[in-house]
Amino acid sequence: MNxxxxxxxxxxRIHQKHQKYPHPQKHFRIIDNIVIFVSIIFPxxxxxxxxxxxxxKSTNGVSFWTWFLALIFTIPLLIYAIVHKxxxxxxxxxxxxxxYIIVIVGLLIYQ
Numbered sequence: 001m002n003x004x005x006x007x008x009x010x011x012x013r014i015h016q017k018h019q020k021y022p023h024p025q026k027h028f029r030i031i032d033n034i035v036i037f038v039s040i041i042f043p044x045x046x047x048x049x050x051x052x053x054x055x056x057k058s059t060n061g062v063s064f065w066t067w068f069l070a071l072i073f074t075i076p077l078l079i080y081a082i083v084h085k086x087x088x089x090x091x092x093x094x095x096x097x098x099x100y101i102i103v104i105v106g107l108l109i110y111q
Contacts, residue, residue: 039088043095046103053106064107071100 023029052058074096081089 036088039092040095043092043099046096046099049103050099050106053103053110057110059107059111062103062107064104064111067100067103067107071097071104074100 023032049062053062074093078090078093078097081093
């Protein structure tokens with residue numbers, strides 16, 4: 001395989017020392033577990049907006065453009081996570097994408 005065919009991140013890591021996963025040191029494993037938890041829970045912080053829009057049918061104070069732009073800027077991050085096969089990031093950005101779409105559709109329906 002010629003060097004141009006090797007992915008850029010693989011080329012960057014060729015001369016680096018890799019850490020084992022799960023990491024042998026406890027404090028690194030704790031951080032790894034926290035990141036797994038946060039990557040799943042963090043997108044659920046949008047639930048109050050979803051409830052406000054879909055249950056209360058109120059869009060007061062909810063900006064369509066803010067949520068739309070958040071969705072647009074999330075798509076490259078999701079693609080990045082998929083391309084790099086990072087499961088934690090893929091889960092997180094997939095959930096964000098779904099929740100953004102739910103909010104945007106609600107805004108379009110109830111505005």
